[in-house]
Amino acid sequence: MARLPEPGKDAGVWGTxxxxxxxxxxxxxxxxxPGVINDSNISDVAQTKVTGLAATLAAKANTNDVVHNTxxxxxxxxxxxxxxxxxxxxSSGGSVANKNYVDILPGYNTLRITxxxxxASDRDTLYSTDAxxxxxxxxxxxxxxxxxxxxxxxxxxxxxxxxxxIAGTSIDGGATAVINTQYEVVTVISDGTEWLxx
Numbered sequence: 001m002a003r004l005p006e007p008g009k010d011a012g013v014w015g016t017x018x019x020x021x022x023x024x025x026x027x028x029x030x031x032x033x034p035g036v037i038n039d040s041n042i043s044d045v046a047q048t049k050v051t052g053l054a055a056t057l058a059a060k061a062n063t064n065d066v067v068h069n070t071x072x073x074x075x076x077x078x079x080x081x082x083x084x085x086x087x088x089x090x091s092s093g094g095s096v097a098n099k100n101y102v103d104i105l106p107g108y109n110t111l112r113i114t115x116x117x118x119x120a121s122d123r124d125t126l127y128s129t130d131a132x133x134x135x136x137x138x139x140x141x142x143x144x145x146x147x148x149x150x151x152x153x154x155x156x157x158x159x160x161x162x163x164x165x166i167a168g169t170s171i172d173g174g175a176t177a178v179i180n181t182q183y184e185v186v187t188v189i190s191d192g193t194e195w196l197x198x
Contacts, residue, residue: 112157113138121146126153129179131162140168140188140195148192155185170194 002024005017025036042050067073087096109120112128113136119125121141129136138154156164156179164179166186170193171177177186177197188195 119152121150124151126155129154129156129164130158131156131164132158132160133162135162135165137165137167140166140171142169143190143194144192146190148190150190151187153185153187154179156180156182158182168195172197 002021003017004021005014010017025033027033067075084098085096087098089101090097109123110126110128111117112130114130114133116137116139117127118139119127119141127138129138138152140152152166154164154166159182161180166177166179166188167175168188169175171188172195177188179186187198189198190196
C-alpha cells in the first residue's frame, strides 16, 4: 500500500516511496486522476456548504425576471412607486413628464384681484380685475422669460372709471395696455420675445 516517506527509515528510496504515493491519485502530468474526488472523500461539512450554496443560487432571480440598469426592456403589470422617479424632460410623444413640466404648460388659472398684481410666470391666467377700490396694474414678466405661447387675459369687471393697466416690456410695441370699460378684456401672448395683444 502506498505511503508517505518516513524520516530516518527510507534513506535511498525516499523519492520512490513518494512517487508511489502520488501515483495513487495523480497522473504523470500531475493532474488528478478521474474519479479521485467523490462524495466519500468530501467531509459532511463541505457537502453541507455546497448544498447550501446550491440552494442560495437557486433562490436568486433569473436574469430574465429582473429589470436591468442599462438595457432596453418591456415591463408588464402595474408598478407602484413609493417615491416619485426622477425623469428627464420629455422629448417625444411617449415620454414621461414630471409635475414641474406640466405646471408650466399652457392651461388657464383664474384669479379675481383687487390690488396691483405681478403675473405668475408658470401658468396661463385670467385676471378678473375689480378696480372699484382704485386703479390696478397687472405687471407682466418679460416675454422672453416665459415659454412662447404663455397667455394672460385681463378683464375689468367693475363699472368705475378706475383704469386697469397691463404693464410690461413691449406690449404690441408699447409699455402698457389700458382698460377703462367694464367687461373689456385684453389678451396678451408671448412669442418668446415680446407680448402681442390678440
